[in-house]
Amino acid sequence: MTITIKELTNHSYIDHQLSATLDSTEAFEGPEKLLEIWFYPNKKCLSEKNTKTLRNIEVNKWVQILKLVQCEVLSIKSTSDMDAFLLSESSLFVYDHKITLKTCGTTTTLFCLEELFKIIEVELGWIMTNEQGKYEPFKVFYSRRSFMFPLKQRSIHKNWNDEVDYLNKFFANGRSYLVGRNDKENHWNLYVTDTNKKLRHGSSPDSEKDDDEDDDETLEILMTGLNSNCSQQFVCNREIKPIANGVKDTTTNINKTDGDADDEGHLLGYNMTKKTKLDKIYENNSGVSFHHDAFAFSPCGYSSNMILDEQYYYTLHITPEKGWSYASFESNVPVKSISLNKQDNIDVMRRVINVFNPKEFCMTFFCKGSSSTSFIKLMNVVEQIPNYSKRDKIVYDLEDYQLLYIRFELKDHDVDKKIE
Template sequence: MVSVEYVDHELSTNLDSTNAFEGPEKLLEIWFWKSEFDLPSGAAIDGMRSVPMSTWVDILDLVSCKILSMKSCKFMDAYLLSESSLFVFPHKIILKTCGTTTTLACLDKLFQATKMLLGISSKQIYRVFYSRRSFMFPEKQVHVHRDWKSEVALLNEHFVSGKSYVVGDFASDDHWYLYVGGNANPSGCQTSGLHPNGSHPNGSHPNGSLSDQTFEILMTELDPKCASTFIYLRQPGGEKDLGHELGFETMVETELDTIFQSPTVNTHLPSPSISEDEHESVVPKRSHVYEFIHDSFAFTPCGFSSNSICTNIGGGYYYTLHITPESGWSYASFETNYPFNETVDVITVLTKVLKTFHPKKFSMTLISEVGDDERQSTSQALLHCDLSELNYKRAEKAIYDLNEYSLLYMNFNTEK
């Protein structure tokens, strides 16, 4: 069943983003267990999805952001925030926040909750990723986020085996930071922890699990005409909650709702229901169409955020977009874990996104598990992509071996 679990209409009506300027996000991804099939037998049946919304509200208060709305499907929960997004899966969470949010300030509260509810501490988690682009206004940041070394020091207090990287030209204003930590064989992870029928609570079987990858496009200096699409006339508090309606209209107008060639369906709030007996598959086949529902919001006076989650194929696939259109510090980001294939390849998606925003500069990152042929083909496609028709020239390329993962980072500028 797909449903809208929550919408804060009062916040959505009165939220004012006039002073929101720092587009680049802080991205925290914590894998408590290796997969949704590895939850220990003593854990709640839905793992991290069993954490109550009231607890997420308390955790996000420490980050300085609020929940605007939430959409759920059989595989995951997606929270649209006043500053970006939170995705919750049975075995992991992804927290992405922009502005002057204090993402790492929530770690103590988060692990108090997971220890009490699920019996797992920060030292036991399977893996953690924390990353961000260089800030446009670093002096405006608070807590440990003023300095990368301070962020790493705090992360090392919580997680084991941490390693940090600075990727790209450090002397420029466009480089990227990454922290990776966690246990290869955490004590909290038990592969025998499947439920009695040998399957995951949603009915899928572990033989269908897929390897992991995350693809990001981080864009700056957006084309003014493209950016103007995300500037709105509505005043905060002046009308009913139109933020979600305008957000969805913007998504359709820019065709951001069809990045992965989903069927055209009315996915605006409230969500259409999908019956429990409707066919769902864990292992994607080339003939399958990935059907996404969307939760999008148009901020006042400008800005846009959206979460899109796949409802018909298991694996917890999503994509998320966040746009800060103000001239002088315009920024847009796109992130997905979609399993690119011959039907929808990574270059097609990259090209669609770039044509929507026409940034003067952009970076892209691909973090993927090693040893998977399809993931390697995605990496190779990016390595050899020619974007000259869009007037882009590659300025930097870096490849890192992260043990079980590989990182590809590339930076592009418009040709003069």
């Protein structure tokens, strides 16, 4: 599986001016805030009255929502099943029935909630409040690694407890977890709501799973202390063009054009992807469709969205600055299906880690049951990462999900070794 230059000319939306003028010099906080909202279990569960879905919301409405988060849209790749937004600070994935919003830096991710639900009620007619006025979508997840510079965050995002209090103002039946060691640097936070089983279609509300429901596996790898030679691959120092008259033109090119290929940030992102082989993380033995969108920031940094089979994604975000280098990988790709059983998530982990060779990383894996083949294999992953030592390993039973968390440190901090 590899990308082609054609991927630079098939955006459904691209903001050339933002691409030319975006300067990441002041960027510093790599660890992202990850918000995932399942309004319904899947597209089939949308009632016959809901003729519109999340993908019917116009781009300018998503721009409006993202302004509250303090980030902008660089480009969008659209398939038959999803819209993948590449942002000035990470990514947004919009399906018919759910969204995944991942933002880094000092973004105010949770401040989009009020406007998001307002737009959904007005535009789509989805009313999801209970008798107490709180929202009860099918499922909500919010998570983040501990910040490197928490005091530089804005408002509620300085403190996890404040974030949880804010979430509880919106959602019913939320629970909070501190996963890992209770210290300032090496833990991961999770907020999750109870599953609203009433929104399932074709089965009783008390059933464990809808017959049409996705198995839904999500793998995330969060890496710090990147090998300096590895991180240098994501430095470009391209020229930043000034904004004319000091005012940014807010008009954007919504239709795909041949000019997309002249967009330097996306072209350099494409070259970084090819050089580091990040387009070859998965073995596409099934021959499904593959789309790619990447951007190289100046003076350094990289973001990319990869889409397989029109409906699955894996996304990478890298801040390579010495002293606070960080990289993240997140994927909902069903590796067994895509590879025709020739690859598993352990191999995926090895390939990702070999690109960055970090001093420390944590892995989280969500799946629908502990009997999952992927879950069972990852439970034994420690013995298969020879250059790293396990520091923490935790399993949570979260109602209809299983969560596996493992944190690793490089043995003797030997950053020149690679995983075989």
